[in-house]
Amino acid sequence: MRQFTAVVNPAAGAAAGAAALLALARHLREEGADLRTEYSRSLAHARELARAAGGEGRVVLAVGGDGIAGGVGGALSGTGAVLGLVPAGRGNDFARALGLPSAPAALARLLLHGESRPVDTIEVVSATHDRTVVLGSVYAGVDALANRHANRSRVLRGSASYYAGGLRAVTTWRPARYRVTVDGREHSHTGYTVVAANSGFYGSGRIIAPDARVDDGLLDIVMIDKAPRWMFFALMNELRTGAHVRRPQVRILRGSEIRIEAHREIPYGTDGEVDAVLPVSVRVLPGALNVLY
Template sequence: MATEVRAFTAVVNPVSGGGKAFAHWEPVAELLRAAGATVRAERTRSREHAVQCATEAARRGEVVVAVGGDGMVRDAADGAVRGGGTLGIVPAGRGNDLARALGLPTDPAGLARLLLEGPTRQIDVLDVNGVIAPGNVYIGIDSLATRIINASRWVPALLLYRLAPVRAILSWRPAGYTVRVDDTAEQRMRAHTVVIANSGAYGHGLRIVPPAVLDDGLLDVMVVGDGPRSMIVKFMSEAKQGTHVHRPEVSLRTGLTVTVDADRPVPVCADGDEIAHLPATVTLLPAALTIIAPA
């Protein structure tokens, strides 16, 4: 008996990758159509519009294809979870960290073949004050760097992801955080950043939280405690190899729900965008997202 061909709705961020998202999508779409698939495309106007398009496509039984960077993947995943559907990814942004973590191909033929015939797997996602995010939440110097990145889209991606943390360091001062993991007592500390990780990967290929696994049913909490600016520079250098987690000011924990607040406003970012305000409650939703990805 013939296998039913999947139907697809691409949710495309027109500004991703310097405005080249459709150029990444079209050759993939042509191959999908040649294989007999029904293919639609939605040009997104906002985060809310992207989530709406993805939710509606999922409810129609179509694969939601996120075409863009990690922010577009986050919004499409949000809709796929709400609509009970399946997510596919065509990486077309600057960071593409979740696609890299999943081991997705980057060529049109490989992507089309994966979307048509690839297996599905269930991964965990994070609920951040009601926003679904499959990757990571970060609150501190790295979320300040994200603000700088998103205000500098004209700078080449690799250069920008290396310069933005340096600019953030120059204007950053440690905040007083209150962190609670599950039902444990609140912890108060001065720190540079708090990361709640699902994939553990961001910053254009950095494994910021190496122990994090997408489908282990746990979120990983990393706190980078107070220290001189020179420490932050060393931290960023060591993060390229993952050895930063052995520094004395770095602590790691796992849990299911984390609440974070601070003694001043600090951006709350998830997968490349500022998405919430403090206090932030991050809850793991285990195996909530069905995604097409290599086994």
């Protein structure tokens, strides 16, 4: 029987995380599984807890949203340890990309009896040469600004917070001039954002890169060009289905190593966390993480 360590961040979505873990724990323990719970103080602490549990051969459960999933998954990348996700956050986009069941009983069956499969991860190197590894995407532009607004919202939750954050960000955004280098080839871009996507989803279920796959060894680079604000609002609605990729203002490239630079200070985010500005270098790590899905 598998042994599990659940890593929970009580400071972010505490009630939702506790409820999701409680519902799941009953099913795991009924089948005789060993489950420990570790409460982290920060993402850095969550990474430490994950590496320690993975080193003991335990399945590490990331309980929460994309931030904790990316932090824990990134810590386990390249170690051979196995990750399980317990979606309980604002976005849950990587769990959505994996097609994880939402019902606790079905998720427990998967965690208890499913086979782990390798997925790609993303190595991110900041302007100050800090290195992190994440799971879903790196995005630089108006969406990172919107994400920052959503994270700071004390009233709205889930998709509503992202939509409100997006409206606030777009109304003040000035198109930025980017230099995007994909596998050594340079591309000029003026517009709203550049996204390097491992997962097709971001921003609480929006389909930014419909053809992205978590196990193909490549990132989909989505660039949204300069356009009137009314068109960008229409494009935001099209992100629900992925129809935006048919617009001429959207360019998609594919590659394994990407560098994103801009002529002014532009924020970028990774898996729901926004705490840095361009430039940033991104590299896919093929099959680096074992995940139960």
